[in-house]
Amino acid sequence: MIRLHVPQPLSVGATPLPTLEQSRYLTQVMRLKAGDVVHVFNGTDGEWRCVVAEVLKKGVVLRAELRVRDQIMPPDVHLLIATVKKSALEFAVEKATELGAARIRLITTARTQTQHVRMDRLHAIAEESAEQTGRLDVPPVDAPQRLDALLVDWDAGRRLMFCDETGGAPAVSALTGAGSGPWAILIGPEGGFTPEERARLRALPHALAVSLGPRVLRADTAATTALTLWQAAVGDWER
Template identity: 75%
Template sequence: MIRLYVTTELSPGTAVAPTLDQSRYLTQVMRLKLADDLLVFNGRDGEWRCSIAEVLKKGVLLRAEEQVRPQTTVPDVHLLIAVVKKSALEFAVEKATELGSARIGLVQTDRTQVQHVRLDRLDAIAMESAEQTGRMDVPVIDATRRLTEVLDGWDATRKLMFCNETGGQPAIAAVQAAGAGPWTILIGPEGGFSPDERERLRALPFTTAVSLGPRVLRADTAATTALTLWQAAVGDWAR
C-alpha cells in the first residue's frame, strides 16, 4: 500500500492535507480515487490508514481512519559524513535512511572540496526512502559544519565510530567490544582525513577507530558498509 510522510497530527477523523506534489502523485501517478486507502505517518503518532475524503481542484484531502502500527523508533545511531559529490551524497542519505540512521550530519574536513549542498533535496530523498522502507520516521539532516567545530562540542556520552582509511580494529568486533548506546559513525572525504584530523580523532576518549576492510571504499560505499556492520553488531539487526 502507498505510504506518505506528513507533518499533520494524526488521530481518528483527523483531516490530513498532503502537499501539492504528494496530491499529484496520489491522483495522477498512482490513480487513487475518492475513498481509496493509503498509509500515512508523521514520526510521532504511528502509522495510520487514511482514505481520500475529497478530491479538490488543487490537491486532495485525506481522513485518518485508524492506527495500524504504533510509533516505533530506530536505533540511536547517527551518520556524520564529509560533503562529497552530489550523486554520492544523495546515495549515502538514501541508504542511511534505509539502514535506520536517526540523524545525518554533514561536515567539512581539511580535504573537503567545498560545494553547495541542497538540504531540501536531501530532505526529500530521506522522506521518500522512509516511505518506501516502512520506517516510521524521517531522519533529521543537519547543515554542513566544520569537523573541528563538531568535535569541540561533542557529547562524550555518545560513542564515535571513526572509519579510518589508514587502519583500525575490525568494525564488528570493535563496536561489540565498545557496547550499545548512542553512536555516531564518521565517514571522511574522498581524499581521506588529514594527518592532523586522524591524530585528534584517535586521541579522543569516546572514539573507536575501525577498519572497513582491505579495499579503499568511496565515501558513499563506506557509509553504507559502516552502518550495515554497526547494525549487525549492536543495532536492531542484532536483536
C-alpha cells in the same frame, strides 16, 4: 500500500493534508479516487490508515481512520559524512535512511572539496526513502558543519565510530560487545582525513577507530558498509 509522510498530528478523524507534489502523485500517478486507502505517518503518532476523503483541484484531503502501527524509533545512531560529490552524497543519504540512521549530519574537513549542497533535495530523498522502506520517522539532515567545531561541543556520552582509511581495529570485532546506546559513525571526504584530524580523533576517549577492510572505499560505499556492520553488531536488526 502507498505510504506518505505528513507533518500534521494524527488521530481518529484527523484530516492530514498532503503537499501538492504528494497529491499529484496520488491522483496522477497512482490514480487514487475518493474512498481509496493510503497509510500515513508523522514521526510521532505511529502509522495510520487513511481514506481519501476528497480530491480537489489543488490537493487531496485524507481522513485518518485507524492506527495500524504504534510509533517505533530507530536506534540512536547518527551518520556524520563529509560533503562529497552530489550523486555520492544523495546515495549515502538514501541508504542511511534505509539502514535506520536516526540523524544525518553533513560535515566539512580540511580536505573537503567545495560542494554546493541542495539541502531541500537531501530532505526529499530521506523522506521518500522512509516512505518506501516502512520507517515511521524521517531522519533529519543537518546542514554542513566544520568537523573541528563539531568535536568541540561533542557529547561525550555518544560514542564515535571513526572509519579510518589508514587502518584500525576490524570493524566487526571492534563492535562485538561494544554495546548499544548513542553512537555516531564518521565518514571522511574523498581525500581522507589529514594526519592532524586523525590524531585528534584517535585521542578522543569516546572514539573507536575502525577499519572497513583492506580496500579504500568511496565515501558512499563506506557509509553504507559502516552502518550495515553497526546495525548487525549493536543495532536493531535482532528486533
